Amino acid sequence: DSGVTQTPKHLITATGQRVTLRCSPRSGDLSVYWYQQSLDQGLQFLIQYYNGEERAKGNILERFSAQQFPDLHSELNLSSLELGDSALYFCASSPSLAGARSGANVLTFGAGSRLTVL
C-alpha cells in the first residue's frame, strides 16, 4: 500500500456521460498530480495541484477538470466521455512542489482507476 488512495478502482460508463475520480494523497503530502495511462501513449501528465491551488497543466482536455479540497483530497471530473477516454487514471502525491533535490520530488502513485467507456 503506497498510502495514496484512489476510488473507484473500476468504472464502466457510456459515451456522453460524466464521471468523478477521487484521490486521497499520502499523509503529509501537499501536492497532487493526475496522470492518464493508455496502451499507446504511456503515462501522460494531466494536471497538478498544490495545497488547493492549480500549479501546472499538461495535456488535459477541456472536457476534463480537477480540484483539490481543503482536506487535500482531489477529484478529477471527466465529462462528455468518448471511447478514447478509456484508460487508467493515476493520482500521485509528493510532499512539496517537487522541485527540490531531495525526496520531496519523488511522486508516490496510487493503484489507479480503470475507466471503460462503452
Place this chain on the structure above:
Amino acid sequence: EDQVTQSPEALRLQEGESSSLNCSYTVSGLRGLFWYRQDPGKGPEFLFTLYSAGEEKEKERLKATLTKKESFLHITAPKPEDSATYLCAVQGRSNSNSGYALNFGKGTSLLVTP
C-alpha cells in the same frame, strides 16, 4: 520540450541472464531522472532518483546509472519476480505549463522466465 525514449520496448530474459534497459532523454535543465517499476494493473512504484551525470544507485539486483544523455538500468542475475514494466521519467526545469511534473517514457516490459 522534454523527451524520454526507452528501449527496448520488450525484453525476455532467462533467469540469471543479466541485461540493461536504456532511457535516452532530452530535457531543459535536468532536476532528476527517475526509475519506476509497474506491475500489471498497479500504479508505478518508485525505484531510484539520479540527479547528475556519473551518479549510480543500487537496490538488490538493480543498478541505475546516468550520463548527460541517457540512463541505464542494469539487471544482474534477474529472477522471475523482476518481471514488470520499468518506466523512466525526467523532471526538468519548471516551466509555466507543466511545472515540475515528471515526463515519462513508454517503458520497457521485462519478462524473466525460469
